[in-house]
Amino acid sequence: MNFHLTGKKALLLASSQGLGLGIAAKLCEEGADVMISGRDEQKLNKASASLNGAGPGSCRYCVADLSKRDASHILFDSAVNTFGTLDILVNNVGGPPPGSVEDQDLETWRNQFEIMVIRLIELTNLSLAGMREKQWGRILTVASSSVVQPIPGLSVSNTIRSAIVGWNKSLANEIAGDGITANILAPGRIATERVRQIDALRAEKEHISVAEVRERSMASIPVGRYGTVEEFGAVGAFLVSEQASYITGTVIRCDGGLVRSV
Numbered sequence: 001m002n003f004h005l006t007g008k009k010a011l012l013l014a015s016s017q018g019l020g021l022g023i024a025a026k027l028c029e030e031g032a033d034v035m036i037s038g039r040d041e042q043k044l045n046k047a048s049a050s051l052n053g054a055g056p057g058s059c060r061y062c063v064a065d066l067s068k069r070d071a072s073h074i075l076f077d078s079a080v081n082t083f084g085t086l087d088i089l090v091n092n093v094g095g096p097p098p099g100s101v102e103d104q105d106l107e108t109w110r111n112q113f114e115i116m117v118i119r120l121i122e123l124t125n126l127s128l129a130g131m132r133e134k135q136w137g138r139i140l141t142v143a144s145s146s147v148v149q150p151i152p153g154l155s156v157s158n159t160i161r162s163a164i165v166g167w168n169k170s171l172a173n174e175i176a177g178d179g180i181t182a183n184i185l186a187p188g189r190i191a192t193e194r195v196r197q198i199d200a201l202r203a204e205k206e207h208i209s210v211a212e213v214r215e216r217s218m219a220s221i222p223v224g225r226y227g228t229v230e231e232f233g234a235v236g237a238f239l240v241s242e243q244a245s246y247i248t249g250t251v252i253r254c255d256g257g258l259v260r261s262v
Helices: 018-029 041-051 071-083 106-134 155-178 193-206 210-219 229-239
Strands: 009-012 033-038 058-063 088-091 137-142 180-187 251-254
Touching: 009 018, 009 071, 018 033, 018 041, 018 058, 018 088, 018 137, 018 229, 033 041, 033 071, 041 058, 058 071, 071 106, 088 106, 106 137, 106 155, 106 180, 137 155, 137 229, 155 180, 180 229, 193 210, 229 251
Parallel strands: 009 033, 009 088, 033 058, 088 137, 137 180, 180 251
Antiparallel strands: none
């Protein structure tokens, strides 16, 4: 399917690897020009090189740390100075520290809220004026299946990512008339480094092997396996496509049926 993304300009957060890079790769394949971002320039350089020439689109990168207060302006200015405009914003942040509610001190809650909520809202607000001027734009925020069904041991993620759901719905209603959509893409068990780390921590806590953790996890997923980054990236690309112009204000799950609710 042609997603009509040729020439569209996209900025993706936390995209040197994993889910963010998966979406970036698919956007490049569809002809978009993308800017990936993250803290590690070596990883970004390698990822950017892998995407350039792999499809009709192009890839640049920007080094930015979302824990820094100027990160949103650095990212937005870099994208606009490079592309001249911004059509697509993919909000994505790394997972916060695991643990129970009582394990986390108040400073962790404050810091993670700044990174996972404030930075995304700020960057989105910076991006909206240009999108409104063109009467076309896409805001896609990568969250987690935990916004529908909390995940044991990920209390900070469960709490803070849920705040983004309310923000996204409020935003979507306000910008729909300007030709801009805002959606949340919630991954389940996708085979990424983050999921591997969580599996390893669970194995250590329960004194079992990582293989046992994976086997148990896959048994809880109706399709019987972890998802791939490529599958996730394809869903993300569709949600920012022309064809998805009537989808907004919603949470789309890419989880193989993991979440039990309707």
